[in-house]
Each structure stands twice: as structure tokens, then as C-alpha cells.
Amino acid sequence: MAKVTMTVNGRTMSAEAEGRTLLSDFLRQGLGLTGTHVGCDTSQCGACTVHVDGLAVKSCSVLAQDVAGAAVTTIEGMANPDGSLSTLQQAFQDHHGLQCGFCTPGMVMSAAALLAENAAPTEAEVRHHLEGNICRCTGYHNIVKAVLAASGQDVGKIGIAAE
Amino acid sequence: MPKDGGIGASTKRREDVRFLTGNGRYTDDINLRGQLHAHFLRSEVAHGRIRGLETSAAADMPGVVRIFSAADFAAVGGLPCGWQVTDRHGNPMQEPKHPVLADGKVRHVGDPIAVVVAETLEQARDAAEAITVDIEDLPAVIDMKAALAPDAVKVHEDLTSNLCYDWGFVEENREAVNEAFSKAAHKVSLDLVNNRLIANPMEPRVAVGDYDPWNDMSTLYTTSQNPHVIRLLMGAFVLGIPEHRLRVVAPDVGGGFGSKIYHYAEEAFCTFAARALKRPVKWTSSRSEAFISDAHGRDHVTRIELALDADLNFTALRTETLANMGAYLSTFAPSIPTWLHGTLMAGNYRTPLIYVNVKAVFTNTVPVDAYRGAGRPEATFQLERLIDKAARELGVDPIELRRKNFIQPDQFPYQTPVAVVYDTGNYQATMNKLLEISDHAGFSERAAESKARGKLRGFGIAHYIEACGIAPSNLVGQLGARAGLYESATVRVNATGSISVFTGSHSHGQGHETTFAQVVAEMIGIDAGQVEIVHGDTSNTPMGMGTYGSRSLAVGGSALVKATNKIINKAKKIAAHLLEASEDDIELKDGKFSVAGTDKSVDWAGVTLAAYVPHNYPLESMEPGLEETAFYDPSNFTYPSGAYGCEVEVDPDTGKVEIVAFTAADDFGNVVNPMIVEGQVHGGLAQGIGQALLENCVYDETGQLLTGSYMDYAMPRADDLPFYKVDHSCVTPCTHNPLGVKGCGEAGAIGSPPAVVNAVIDALHRGGHTHISHIDMPVSPARVWAAMNAK
């Protein structure tokens, strides 16, 4: 056991961690931040995505001790300072980009990383970027739409049957 | 009435705010004081006899509290099956025991043998490795045909064979169907596989058992689609705990798709162990564990034949299916290949004679049960693939062949030869709508453009019918259901006019908290924000059957309408008293009660306050308060239908199929929230396309699961799929429920697989590969390439 300290959502936080403690478990059990979800054990589903020093990573495949001292952002740190939904979060609600909500934290974290480096991605770029985030509910349609909308692009014609 | 909150509005989902900020409360987020962790030691072999189990070394390891095995469960019942099918000879199905922990034999990889309960999960896992299990390997029964051979090894030695049942439907039609085939001008047949799938909701299953000895109260927190069903099955049939001493809570649940309907051993275990140890016991499935312990879906092997007369009218249909049950009967497994499959074999067509034979088979694999669509995708796939093949062989247009045989709009209600009566539908309309929105007319131009790029483009069509809201209870009881299939709602109006609705339905992604509030808000004429929807806790919701089979709005919503109508009726009486008018003259509009033809009125809150502060109230004739419960048992299924069009491009060099367009024209009857309905279709389409192109659950001949993780089980990802075009403007309202709704949750998964495969076959034929009549799902690149190169 070692005491591990990191800056999580802007606050310095500490908890005990074994060598084998994964960042996802550290956040969920150690710090009580249960918004980060674990959907697989082979580093495929992306539900556990958080940002470590600004980069999106799968927290289920990172050891807590390996990122001691890092700045970590989780879904709990994504809303606006006043608690209202951020532009990206709001776009997910506006465009029904979530259903059961389980993959959603990872989707939001992953999409936020995309928009940080590519302010106006194409549909193909969004789909390619979200390759590491599995959603079983939405068929991705409204997720991709939400990300495009969050980047300020017009999504009004997407999926409209009558043309 | 605020127009953004009533029926027909695409109201944004209120539940999203907590999910988007990491404040959902899923079962794994629950950690109770003093909680212990359970780790299941599972069989690594598919079939074997347990000769010995040595746990003493493990029991002495750090943190271990207790190790449980089958002997601990000698006094409790096994996991029950909720549906008894009667075979074609009138005999009940063979029903094996399903112990909570393997008793004497293991029957599939993943069958739980023992459970270590320890202070931490890793301690439990460490100790599980110190358990020695002596297993005598037995030959694994994997292939269904081989399982039915007379000398086959038996999965259950106390049964007469591996045949669960041999079901015929409609048995009386068997000879007439054969006769029709002997007279047919044309006959077409197709052998196909409906590939085995794993539901894979993104939230793995979790169970947390808790016990309060001072009040003799057990609580189970579980990832369930139907907490009341779990309470009944587990309480009455497994552990012997009466309902009032057992509370089951299914909080936020991260998707289900059928796999969280069933009562699983882990739920019973955690409840049992918490009582035994007087401490909370938690189990969280890993994804790897989910692959070998969640019920699987589909897995049918079918031969289907169609007879046509000289004018290309369908005259008879005959199918023979082997349906995999796995090693034990999961909760509703026997009903899936029978009543949820056979009754749909008429599809959208007037075929007068149909005979469906299903042999359900035990194998050394994980139990198989309902997965999104459940029986109906299997029926639709067979029929819609066969009709396409027939059109090709007979040289007619597949769309016209369908149109010619459709049940016509003026023929409803329509009695099919497979027991059910379709109340409404207009299949010509959905087909027309599909052709319009998919720009079918422009296809040949697009195909030419693809060809210029070296790609083969194809267009595939499928028309589906499904049956939702399975009911009525007295009928399904005759068919073997051991449960009712009603739904319930309690509408509690609070003193200041806000409303708490307690529903037996359960939302695990469907958005009931939003849509159910829309219904109540519309009926009363108040803001939807004044209505909260409570679900998922047996301690505060009325007995309900939960959510599956696209039933929540059609059945649960109907109960909600009934209860709300009772509220309105009573509120009108109170208003009449307050306004000193006759009840018959009271009108409710926009949340205000008024006396017809006058300016006298009282608003909603005035009435509700009077109900709870009954100073001016007719106490002699009416009770105070404003709370009503209703149970709704539907008189018939609902029958959504639709036309789906898929456009693919095949890379002839690699066999890779790309979905370039997918269009859906559905008739769901009336729609409460179009945004949510479209989302349901999108999700269903992705799962259906996944089945058609990507997903496959594969066992080797020894019963090892080869697709035991996302490294080999191909989940559809964002870049596998296009934007879909979906339409639900063709509306023939359901005639027998108050909202006129039909259900939309499964449609996408039902109609899309045949559309995809039909499109691939079309593309290959256009590319000159006319020897290919079928490719089994998933239509993987390797399979397409192999088919192209098989001469």
C-alpha cells in the first residue's frame, strides 16, 4: 500500500493504493468518484475513459501509482463551474446521445479530447475517433450527431427521412 | 398545456443530467458498510463430473470469511424456469434441475462450482485459486444435431435425452401443409443459421445482498429489468423468503436487451450469503465473466420451405428449427423459439397454411434466452431471406413478390393461421414510404457509380411484423407461462398538485422517467415537470412485470393511463363539489376544472389541496386523498411493422461489406416522444446490423468459448455504422390500448438482419457471383470472400 496523491478535477486528492490498483478502481473506490465506469477487462470498451494530464486514457488499463501526481479529469469535472451542463454535455442531451448512460462518461471524455484537438471534425473523423468507445444502446447515430453539434456544426439534416 | 412536454413532443430526457455528470447510481456504485465480496469459481470445462472439492486451504487464506458450495444450497430450490412448453404429442417439456451452484456435475464453461466470500475481492480471487476441484472430464455436447443422436452423451442424466421438447405449430395443420407442398407450382427452400449472440449491455451484471437481522429483512440490489419478477422467483422458488421480507431494488441499470430479465444464480447467492453471514455481500461481474454467465441469444438452425401457386401466391410455409437451450433452462428460454417465433411466421403475408416445428436441445453451453427481439428476429430472418431467394429463383422483383402477398390494408383485423390476430397495419404504405425515403429509384445510378470505383453495390429489403406486449395473461397461461403479463401503475397526487408515479415498468435506457411523465402531463394538462416517475424498487412500486418485449408503453403506459383516468374522475368529483356543480358538467382542460358554459373554475392545485385538506369536502360520499392504482392486462399483442432498406458496398478484393445507407419506415402506431422512438430504432438497427455483419458467439467442439472477450466478439463500433434514416409517419394506431401505441424497442433488431444479408446477396449477384444464394451471418469479409471463390 502506498498513499497516492493526484489532482482530480482541480482538487488535490489522496487515497491508499496497492501496486495493482487500477486508476479506475482508485477513482471509484478510493475517491468515491463513481461516474467513471468499467465495462470490460480487455481495454476495449472505453467506458472508463478519463483525462490524465490532458490526454484521454482508459483508466482501467493504467495503474494508479503510475500516474501519481498527475492532473486527472473525470466526468464529474466536466460540467461548467456553475454546475450547468457544458456545451458537449448539453449537446448529448439535446440530441439524445445517450440511453442507459453507462458508456456516456467515457463517450463524453473521449469526445471532449477530440474537440480539444479538432474543433470541427467531420463525421468520419468523429466515428474514427470514437472507435475505442463502445455503446450498445444508441447505434452511435445520436452520439456522432451530438459531437458534431457541440462543435458548432449544423446537424439539422442528419437522419431526416423526408428530403 | 406546455407543448414541449405532452404526448408527441420530443421532450429532452430528464434522466440525462445525472448520467452526463457522472451522478447516475448504478448497482456497482452501491457499497454498503461492512460489505464482503464474492468471487465465483467457475468451471473451466464444458462437461464434467465433480469428484471432489477441497476448500480447506482456501478457507484459511487471509480475508476469507466463508466458502460456499452446492451442499450449502441443499435446502433451497433451484433456479426456476418461467415457461413450460407442451410438445407436439401433448407432453410437457423435459425440465432439468438448475442448482444455484453446480451439484455433482458441471455443464458449461462458466458453471459456478463454489463461491469465496472475503473481505476484499482480490482476497476472494486469491483464495479461489487455492480451491482444488477434481473433475472427471466428460465429452462435451456442443453441436445440436449430434446432441439429438440416439447414442449422444446426455447433458442431464436424469432426462431421457438432450431433447427439451419437439414442438409443432399448428400441429393440426401439419398434413394440410404437406399436402399443399405436394400440389405447389413452385417450391423454394433455404437452410440457414441464426447466429448465437451475446447481449452485452455495457454495464456488467452486479448483485449486492443485504440482510437486516433485527427486522428479518433481505434486500437485493441488482441489475435487473424486472425487480418484482426477481423478488417472486427468488423469494418463492429459490430461497423461500416471503415478499414482505424481501426487497429487490434495480436502480439505474446500464442496458439489458433481455439479458437482465432472468433470475441468475449470483442474485440468489448474494441474498442467501448475506443472510448466512449477516453482512452485505457484493458480486460484480467482469466482462470476461459476463461472456460465460449472462444468458446468450438466438442460436437457431433452420430449414424453411415456401410453396407458391402458379400466380406466385404463397400457399404454404414449413419450417424445421433446432433451437439451442444451452445447459439449463433460463427463465423464459422455452418460450422464445416457440410462442415468440412460431406465431410470427406469417410475417406480413397471407400464407394460408403454416407449420412450424421446433426441437429445443440441451448442450454444454451457456443457457440461451431472449435477446432483443427474441424469436421474432429469427422468424423474420427466415421468412425475409426466403422470399428474396424465391424472387431470385422465380425471376420476379422481390418487392413486388412481397406486395402481391401482403395482407392488404382492408383485411384488418387479420387472423393468421398461426393463432394471432393482427389488429392494424398498412404494409403497402410502409413499403411505399421506404422506397421513397431510400431513393430506391436512384439506386441503379448509385450502383453504377460504385462499380466505377471497383465496388459492388446492393440493395436489400425486408418487411417485418413483430408482436409486442405479450398478453393476455389467461392466454399465455394456457400457452405455458408461469407468470402473468400485466403491468401496474400507482399515481399519487400530492397535496400541492405535484405527482409521483410508481410504475412496475423498469427503465434501463428507454427514458420512461421522461415519456411516462409526458403521458400524465398531457392527460391532466399540467407541466411534465410536476410529474416524477419512480421505478425499480419493490418496496414502493406496485407488483409489475418489468420491461422487455417492447411492452413498457403499450402495457405499462396503459396501466398509467388507467390510473390517471381514475385520478381525473375523482378529481372531477372534488371539483364539482368545490364549484357546486354537477360532476357531468365539469371539464378538465389545461390543468383547470371548469363548469361547462360558465366562467366558474378551480385549478388543479385547488382540487388536490382540497383532497388532502378536506375542510370543504364531501366526506360522506368520498374518501379524502388522491391516489389510484391500476393494473392493465392487454387483450391482444400489439403488432408494429415496417419496411427496412439496406444499401451496401462490397469490396470484391477482400469481401468486406460496408453499410452505405440504412433506411427504416416503421409503423409504431401513435408515438409519445419521437426523439426517443428514433433512438430506440437506431439502437435496434445497430444490434441487427451487428448480428448480420459482425457478432458471433463461437464455441469449439470441446465447449470452450472462442469469443470470450471483445478481442474476438465483434461489437459494432461507431465507424462500422452510418447515419440511419428513420421514419415513423405511417401510423395505424393499435385498436386495443388507450394510447394506440405499439412498441418500438425491438423493431430495429428484427427487421435489419435480413435487409443487410439481402443487400449483400444482391450486390454479389450484380457483380456476377450468381452462384451465391445465401451466406450465413455474420456476413464477415472472410465468409463473403469464401463464397465468391467457391465454385
Add this chain to the structure above:
Amino acid sequence: MYDFEFVKPASLADAIAAMGREGAQALAGGMTLLPTMKQRLNQPDSLVSLNGLAELKGVSAADGVLTVGAGTTHAVVAATAAAHYPALAALAGQIGDPMVRNRGTLGGSLANNDPAACYPSAVLASGATIVTNSREIAADDYFQGMFATALDDGEIITAVKFPIPDKAAYVKFAQPASRFALTGVFVAKGASGVRVAVTGASEEGVFRWTEAEQALSGRFDASALEGLSVGADGMIGDMHGTPEYRAHLVKVMTKRAVAAAG
């Protein structure tokens, strides 16, 4: 996973010392190692994180050679190698997904030598040199079959030196579930001729398709491959593709790589 002692040295020298202890194992990005350990298939006494070693990170180009630090993540290679060796950058940008690329490293990939990993094909086709704490190993000597390499116990890859070819491209046909290469082909035409390396297809791991190299040395055009074929013997067969299918894909992907290389 089993517990272990976590060590994170700040210098290569400390890392080498830590790796010299009994039961020590190096941890790079952990994208393969940690999932394997979760399944309890691996039980090191200590994990030596290489993620704190600044000297293992970075990309630099000089004298026609691109040197990539072994601890450089795929995302960094994708972004920074593009100006010098676009085909290598493009390959790095196709590995896994964005989150994997932010953790996974070149050195980790090469040390693991998964038969379906992308990087080995680039290293072999480029004729690169693997630099370790104790020696330099030519690519042709490094890869020794599925998950087998020339590395000794405790040896740490520090960098890879890629001679920058005149023309190169990597084309991958992804396994539909894992997105690893069902078959991936890296073609490079440089000073030492044409080299074609294939990953994902063979039971022996990454290999050079020498017949294609000869044909392309004569004429660097996809049409030069017309008469060639790869045998199915020794190719991987599984639910995602038969040996015959993979053998077929080798040729298709090689043609596409040649066309893409221009």
C-alpha cells in the same frame, strides 16, 4: 490481478537495476500487459514502470534516420513523425484507438511482438535497428516468432532507428473485433531496395514477403505482383479468417500498400 511491487525509476540506470531483480517485469504503456495481468495470466514480483524515463521519449530525424524513443507513445509518433516518415506516422495513428495511442509505446509493442501488432511490420520493412540498453539489434534478427524476440531477460529497448525510405505505406485489414491487423502490410522502398513486411497473417509472426520484394525491386508498381501468390501453409486460421483468406489478403494489402506509396 496478483499484487506486485510497483517501481517507477527516474533514470534508465535505475530502471536497469530494478529490472535485474528476480521476478521483475518492465511496464511500458501497459495496454497489453495490464489486461493480461487482470486475467491472472502473469505474476511478476515487481513491475518496473518505464513511463518516468524522459530519455526514452521523443522523435528526432537526422541523416536520413528517424530515431524514435522506445517510450514514445503511438499518439506522439502519429503527430510528430508525420513530417519525416509519413507512413510510419500513419501506422501509429491506426493502432488501437485514441486512448490506447495515448498510453501504448513503440518499445512496449516491439517487446511484446504480438503477431497481429502493427509496429513490427514497419520496423522490419524499414530495416530498422532496435537499440537496447546494451546493444543494437537489426530488425531481421530481432523478431523470432509469435511473442518471441531477441531480447534477453532484463534488457530494455531504448529506441528504434528507422532509415527513412523514399516511398512507403502501411495498409491494414483490421480484425473486426480487436481491430488488430488481420493482415497488415508495410512496403518500403529505400536505399537498400524494396522491403515488404507482413503482420497478422503468419503463425510465425511478422515476416518478409521476399518474392514480392524481388518483383517490386524490378518495377515498383502493384502490377508487378500480378503473378505472385502467397501459400496458405503457416498462415493463421481462426474464426476471423482461414489461412487461405489471410494468404489472399497478403497480396491484396501489398498491392494497396504499393499503390498508396506511389
